[in-house]
Amino acid sequence: MATDYDEPRVKAEDQPANESLEAIQVQRSATSQAPTIDVDEGEITDAFDLPGEILDEELIISVIPARADEFTCMSCVLVKHxxxxxxxxxxxxxxxxCEG
Known part of the structure; x- marks a missing residue:
């Protein structure tokens, strides 16, 4: 048996044709209320541990400019020879x- 996927899923006998718009909206709002979950934000952050030790130190990074025999690829943005x-x-x- 072939299935008509364009056919409405709600059957005519499930919902009377003369039902008012207000009654339909009240029925939908009564059945579509989502439950609320009370979660403490502290519990959420305590559940995630980052790998390694995090220290209150400032990272010091020295930036070396590109040399005369190097270039920066505009596709992958890496410094290449x-x-x-x-x-x-x-x-x-x-x-x-990147060109290959």
């Missing part, structure tokens, strides 16, 4: 991995 340069278009450089 000039030997990996595949093409240069409109001043933007792309590595062989």
């Amino acid at each position: 000039r030997t990996q340069l595949a093409r240069e278009k409109n001043g933007y450089e792309y590595c062989a991995e």
Whole structure:
């Protein structure tokens, strides 16, 4: 037997045709109330532990500028050696991995 997926799922005998809009809205609002769950926010944050130890220290990172024999690929945004340069278009450089 073939199934007509466009056919409405509510049968005509389930819902009378002369029922008013207000009665339908009251019936839907009475049945569609979601239960509320009282959760303490402290319980939520206590459940998640980050890996490793977190210290109250400031991270010190030294940034080294790109060297003369390096370039930044505009596709993967990684610093690569000039030997990996595949093409240069409109001043933007792309590595062989992104072009391959």
